[in-house]
Amino acid sequence: MSIAAPTAKPAREIREITAWDRLKVNKNWLGAWFMLPAAAFLILFLAYPLGLGVWLSFTDARLGRDGVFVGVENYIYLWEDSVFWLSVFNTILYTGVASIIKFAIGLYLALLLNENLPFKAIIRAIVLIPFIVPTVLSAIAFWWLFDPQFSIISWSLKQMGLITQNIDFLGDVWNARWSVIFANIWRGVPFVAITLLAGLQTVSPSLYEAATIDGASTWQRFRFITYPLLTPIIAVVMTFSVLFTFTDFQLIWVMTRGGPVNATHLMATLSYQRAIMSGYLGEGAAISTAMIPFLLAAIMVSWFGLQRRKWQQGGDND
């Protein structure tokens, strides 16, 4: 058998490759197009309002009147405004206390729900309820719970003979603060609990078995296995929790409107009151803008917390 000589194909016309040809097969170019809709949304609904807010904080704009650039005048005014500083204090107290307690209760619930409990599915569903109920609705419910006259809490305590007079939950400065913090915790725990539970379920049971054989007690298994493996999720959850709590508005506005005597005013509610209720857009915008450094700081903490974990990087995923 002889080897057939390769038949010569007719030479194809070779066109010069233009920049457009190259662009058509360029993955980055294609990727940019795919990102365009998302980018448009983000610019329109996030970047533009944020930029506008920051711009307004440097103007003396009021409702119905375009402002003119006044530099940092609004900030100088706020610097000397004791109500503003009170709201900063309230916000930090509110965020700090509520976040820590939400984390503690959420982690506890997650650990509990990760065990083999009877009626586990139902309990998990119940835990989610506070998260599902619209915030305004639960705020109204709390408002009633904390009502000076009709509070069921006061009524119950009176029936039990523990107190003789109704507790003024929302009328007293510190009572009001603890009351709104309590409501926020009630609302925020499910998010923390369910997310941490999802994290717990990614931990392989054989790690606990290995640790058991290695001689770890229940506490040591939590301390050396569960906790370190859960830190990435804790960091994400707590960042979100802090951001949500710091910018909280609905609960406070429905329950106290910032009162009594500004004792529960958060930066968000104060900003709304100044900008929308009183019409001082520039000043309100400045209060909102003043929240940004705090929020950035919270993000940075979790970002650097996540960066540290070398064991998560490299290698395959099993």
Place this chain on the structure above:
Amino acid sequence: MASVAIRDVRKAFGTTAVIHGVDISILDGEFVVLVGPSGCGKSTLLRMIAGLENITGGEIAIGDRVVNNVPPKERDIAMVFQNYALYPHMTVSDNMAFSMKLRGAPKEEIDSRVNRAAGILGLENLLERYPRQLSGGQRQRVAMGRAIVRDPQVFLFDEPLSNLDAKLRVQMRTEIKELHQRLKTTTVYVTHDQIEAMTMADKIVVMHDGIVEQIGAPLDLYDKPANVFVAGFIGSPAMNFLKGKVQVNGTGTFIGPQGVKLPLADVPASANGVDAIYGIRPEHFTLADDGAEAEIIVIEPTGSETQVFANLGGEEVVAVFRERHQFKPGEKIRLKPDPKLVHLFDASTGKRLNS
């Protein structure tokens, strides 16, 4: 090091009994392999020895101590898991040192033990790596290192090689066996792979549906399987089985399917007329003019040997030849079983009939 005694051990999950009374005695320093198909209860039994599962009935003793109610950490055992169960957030050396750190051992002792284990397993250069940065075989070694560091009475292995590729599995098999020869620690090893069991064990325990089918040295199980299950489970390719009747006249003959006559040797006279199963390993066929006629279906050469699938009396049988034959599918050959190597089982009970 210690012996392990398993006495009439039972296990039930709720109302479902999975182990129905198992007795195994494991000598000090012995390498025992629990083998069986999945669902036979071998892993559950191992986990009961480890203390990860409660014992429903019977008792397990490590050394002289009954451990039924002893928590895992006080049983002085170490376990290697199928998925290695390495702590992902700890370096190799921290993984190995974890148990000793929990015990509060002095740092020098921890270091020397970890270094010794790393030396034995060739992990010296990997001590600062995280599990994610290791290959499958290296992770397997770290898991073993974690066991060695503890210097336990008993090593427990739960299918440690099933996540490795075929070549590495063979290599690690040898490594584990070599390790056992060096450390001489009592070892209980669970696998579903009969080749692993045959190559590694001092003693094999064949389990099936929660009972022990047979216990014995690898070659004893190969030469004298106690029943049809063990006969079919041990050996590759698996033993051929043909159903028929025993006829004792002189040395005895087996009347197989379609009246095929197959030779027997040393059959007790009482077996005359019994419905039986005739078992013959593929490697115990020879070509002979007085053999039974069979038609070749498929020929599979593996290089070192050739597997021939043939139709014998309507049943498919496989024969293995080390020498090379120029067979063709459809060709008729005459297969003669070596009567001395024939296994005869009772058709109803599955128990072995010949000695």
